[in-house]
Amino acid sequence: MPTTAGMAGGARRQVVPVLAAVLGALLVGGCSVDVRDPAAPQPVASTPALATPTITPGHDAAAVAAQDLPFAAGGSLAPGMPVGIADGLKEVPGWKPVAGSVAGEARYVKEDGCLVAARVRTNQAALVRGDDRESTVALFEYLDPSILPGYLKTETLRWGADTEGPARTVEVLALEQAAQPAGRATAVLARLFGTAGSSVYISLSCPDAAALAGARADVARFLPLVPPSA
16 A cells, blocks of 8 residues: 555656646647636637726726735626736846737746746636636646646735735635756746636746745736726
């Protein structure tokens, strides 16, 4: 019979190809993640962009933006109006945008060798009705079916681009892998917003764990998720 330690070690080894596959899809292939509900009406094609979205009158966008957004509060967003990602990282010393970023994806490179890709997908139906967390788990599983829910950790990013007021947070799921011999330390942070009809993911790849920690701190500060605003 395998020991508990042996099983845990096997699980950790399985994460390596899992995360490599996800990062390959996000950083290189630009994998589409807009898995739609077959029963939902077909959406009109649109071009996603990393910009602050707007919404129609009648929704208290300011109240939503002024509160933390845990997974359970995803239903407070305006239906069908996508969440965005700010692009402040391009102004941070040591970082620069990568030429050729397309299709709603922004890419950045740091002087220490870290790479970051951030993308918003619109017309994104919930994968599990009424549950943003389980829909986000399903999103990771869609990118790589070998990903297990236990590999994912709940973390937060900044919610809203306002740097003057109190800092708000939005929950996301994260998949991280420490650097292997001759490899890189990597992480993916993602969330599917079922009511808002959009998904966001940010992938990071760095030479080592220390560089990854620094890059994640920069991402948390300068790439906030932006709620739809009136």
